[in-house]
Amino acid sequence: MPPGDPGATGRIAVCSLSSRELLEPLSALPDVAIAGTLMTANLGIEQLVRTIAHRPSIRGLVVCGRDSPRFLAGQSLVALFREGLDAERRRIRGAAGYLPVLRTVALREVEQVRARVELVDARGECDPAVLRRVVAELSARTAAAPDRPGSPGWSGAAAGGEEGRRPVFRRLRPGGRRVGISRSLDGFVVIGLDRAAHRIVLRHYDNDLTPRHEMTGVRAESMLLGLLSAGVVAEPSHAGYLGGELAKAETALRLGLPYVQDLPLRAPGRAGRSATARRSEREDAPTMGDATPSPYSLPEFLSALVAGLGVEGVELDPEVPLGTQLLVDSTRLIELAIVLEEELGLDLPPDLNLRRASPLDLYGALTG
Structure with a gap:
């Protein structure tokens, strides 16, 4: 469920489950702050809870549309609001969906949202006219109701007492050597x-x-x-x-795109641009604050080149052309071109001779 427009003034969130066609008519309603779909009973619900938790003006949630008979994300969402989350197992009580476990959202946020937001279970309803009335009635009801725990201005301690959890992943770099x-x-x-x-x-x-x-x-x-x-x-x-x-x-x-094995997909008629042209485009384009730094340092970039060429253990000289430093076959150069374009983000011109390019030339094209 997307975060929606931060400037929206509506008090209602709409979750249309797998019914994408409901998003356009319902998101246009003045009472609706955000609207989105829900496909999974775990990561999808986590995102929905976090989104609503960060929008304290939202006081109501309408769950409508078709629920997936396989994943039962809607049933699990309704169960979360009605029965809550098992603090130890992180499992939604009463949920029948596939893997209804919320591991990366704080119990505090879950309980705040449950306490603040009134849920209307309209699963199976796909008529926009009917749902407009449901949204209007819920909006009027929440506007007239006193502040509930977890709403703006409420200062009580939320249940759970747990600080927000965020997933922590070990960072991996793409690349490696493919066996011939x-x-x-x-x-x-x-x-x-x-x-x-x-x-x-x-x-x-x-x-x-x-x-x-x-x-x-x-x-x-x-x-x-x-x-x-x-x-x-x-x-x-x-x-x-x-x-x-x-x-x-x-x-x-x-x-309907052209396909050539071992070459990146391109739109019809689109040719690769030279590094000079790319730098010119970046210089001419308006900027919004600081430029985004390259995700690779020069040593990391050199390591990616070594892996792409399948010559682990070799130390590349950044200023010497690759063909002068190494003896590699055409297949490895094709693989290197794929790594440079699809994994490192370079847009190589079709006539580029990788043997004559130095690692520093390629890194400069990447960083601009």
Whole structure:
């Protein structure tokens, strides 16, 4: 459920569950401060609770629309307001949804929202006219009611006594070395599109070009699962590569984009721009405060280059062209181009010669 407009004056939040078509008519109502969908009984509810907790003017919540019969996020949300959260297990009492556990929202916030906000259970109702009346009635009722615990101006201590929890993740950097396809797959794979049949086509060949396997499909996930089930792919890094390529092929098929294996997707007619052109665009563009710093320091960038080239243990000289420092084959350079564009955010011109570029040249293009 999105945070909505911070300037909104409405007192009501609307959760339309999986009914996206209700968002536009209901969010336009003057009594509605925020409106959004809800798909999961865990992370989705956590976001909803945090959003409402940070909007103290909200006094009512209408839950409407179609609930997912598989995940039952709406049932779990209603159960949270009615029965609360088990403080020890962090599980919503009485919830029947899939994994109704709230681990990263504070008990204090949950109890404040439950105490301040009146929930109207209108699950299954998808008629905007009916829901307009429900919203108007709830708004009038909450406007006439005295402040409840947790509302603006209420200073009582909330139940739970727990400071806000926020998820703490260990930061990982993308990248790494993929095992060569000839070793992991005993051959190579060619992925293409049959647009007339609206299918992705995957063909597996031996190194001597002898045909081995063929698969067609429309969904990247099901195709990758088929390859894994048949034992065609066993090496995790190559499974990741094929999953990424199949996902690109599926996107290209659905959106009518050109697809070339091992090259990033581009909009039709869009060519890569030079680093000079990118710097010029950044210099000409209006700024809003300080520029966003690069997520990589130069040493981290050099480490990413080493991983992308598969030459771990080598120390790169930032000012010397890559082709002068290293002897790497064309396949590794293709993989490096993918890392630079898709993981590090560079927009490489199609005629760039990576062998002649120094690491400092590439880092300068990244940081501007």
